[in-house]
Amino acid sequence: MAQIIGSPGRYIQGKGELNNLCKYAASYGSRLFILTSPSGKKRVEPSIQAGKEGTGVETVYEVFNGECSMNEINRVMKAAEGAGCDMIAGVGGGKIHDTAKAVAHYMGKPVIIVPTIASTDAPCSALSVIYTDEGVFEKYLFLPASPNVVLVDTEVVSKAPxxxxxxxxxxxxxxxxxxxxxxxxxxxxxxxxxxxxxxxxxxxxxxxxxxxxxxxxxxxxxxxxxxxxxxxxxxxxxxxxxxxxxxxxxxxxxxxxxxxxxxxxxxxxxxxxxxxxxxxxxxxxxxxxxxxxxxxxxxxxxxxxxxxxxxxxxxxxxxxxxxxxxxxxxxxxxxxxxxxxxxxxxxxxxxxxxxxxxxxxxxxxxx
Missing domain, CATH: 1.20.1090.10 (Dehydroquinate synthase-like - alpha domain)
Incomplete structure (x- = not known):
């Protein structure tokens, strides 16, 4: 068996980098589907929108329902397809990341992971942990590739609890x-x-x-x-x-x-x-x-x-x-x-x- 190491296409970490999300996304498409929580959207949307001008990227937001289950993955996938998006971003915590990665995998689209907290090691991995709708572990979904981009705004992360x-x-x-x-x-x-x-x-x-x-x-x-x-x-x-x-x-x-x-x-x-x-x-x-x-x-x-x-x-x-x-x-x-x-x-x-x-x-x- 070969020795293999996996990693995201780009890992970007620094203060204020959330403003550059659309700039980085422009390399992969023109219509970005952003999966986040209701509270997360309030925190991140102003920075994302401030950096969007001149990138040619349009953004569509979808609220995450709280659990990385197959039902949620299928629901989000339908929403992204309906919005005509050509790339996926998961902005928030680990279960949002895992859901976004799974959705991008099933749709065959690029994925950008944006942690607003540093509570798990999910962002860089080619893996989604799937739970039941009730939160009980169900399975690991191994993906063929790591995320295209992982973008970490340390100013945002440091202000989390x-x-x-x-x-x-x-x-x-x-x-x-x-x-x-x-x-x-x-x-x-x-x-x-x-x-x-x-x-x-x-x-x-x-x-x-x-x-x-x-x-x-x-x-x-x-x-x-x-x-x-x-x-x-x-x-x-x-x-x-x-x-x-x-x-x-x-x-x-x-x-x-x-x-x-x-x-x-x-x-x-x-x-x-x-x-x-x-x-x-x-x-x-x-x-x-x-x-x-x-x-x-x-x-x-x-x-x-x-x-x-x-x-x-x-x-x-x-x-x-x-x-x-x-x-x-x-x-x-x-x-x-x-x-x-x-x-x-x-x-x-x-x-x-x-x-x-x-x-x-x-x-x-x-x-």
């Missing part, structure tokens, strides 16, 4: 550990090949960047300011993690996230918050070095990521319910199969309970 940037750190935190597991098992990555040296280097850089800048960035965005630390974390959450997970591969952390979606209480948490706990579960499965586990728990605690079931919203731990999480996480075809050893639902159950105990222990010790 701090919790969103922190959730992105949780998603990015898993990148190195999952890529490492896939490298050890020689598992295929998300673009149908084996990991490259570049992918592993980016995954490791992602982890190191979080440890070095994460706390400073989390504090800065609580003041709605964009510092160098914030810029670095935005790049780690969006690009380093995006290339690192896709070209390095997924393993235990994301599988545990998928399992957690069966518990309704966890639906109030962001993707990256659940992935952060999944990272701790994966490290327990691996019997990782205690110093490595302590570093991860310490980082999560410092920036505000969950390390216990209670912090995930699961106030009453029911063994049968946790076993359902474990069964879905270990389901055939999910990414726990990429671990360098066999993992059973019973193993996952034990690791979840042990990870919860570790999180509670360090919280009590004040680590």
């Amino acid at each position: 701090a919790r969103l940037l922190v959730a992105g750190m949780g998603d990015a935190l898993a990148t190195y550990f999952e890529a490492r597991a896939c490298m050890q098992s020689s598992a295929a990555n998300c673009v149908g090949g084996k990991s490259t040296l570049a992918a592993m280097a980016l995954a490791r850089l992602c982890y190191e960047t979080l440890l070095e800048n994460g706390v400073s960035a989390a504090l800065a965005v609580t003041e709605n300011v964009c510092t160098k630390a914030v810029e670095h974390v935005i790049e780690a959450n969006t690009y380093l993690s995006g290339i690192g997970f896709e070209s390095g591969g997924l393993a235990g952390a994301h599988a545990v996230h998928n399992g957690l979606t069966v518990i309704e209480e966890t639906h109030a948490l962001y993707h990256g918050e659940k992935v952060a706990f999944g990272t701790l579960v994966q490290l327990v499965l691996e019997n990782a070095d205690s110093e490595e586990i302590e570093t991860v728990v310490d980082f999560c605690s410092a920036v505000g990521l969950p390390t216990t079931l209670s912090q995930l919203g699961i106030k009453e731990v029911k063994p049968d319910q946790i076993m359902e999480v474990a069964k879905l996480a270990a389901a055939e075809g999910d990414t726990l199969g990429n671990m360098p050893f066999e993992v059973t639902p019973e193993d996952v159950y034990a690791a979840i309970m042990a990870a919860d105990a570790i999180g509670r222990h360090y919280a009590e010790e004040g680590v």
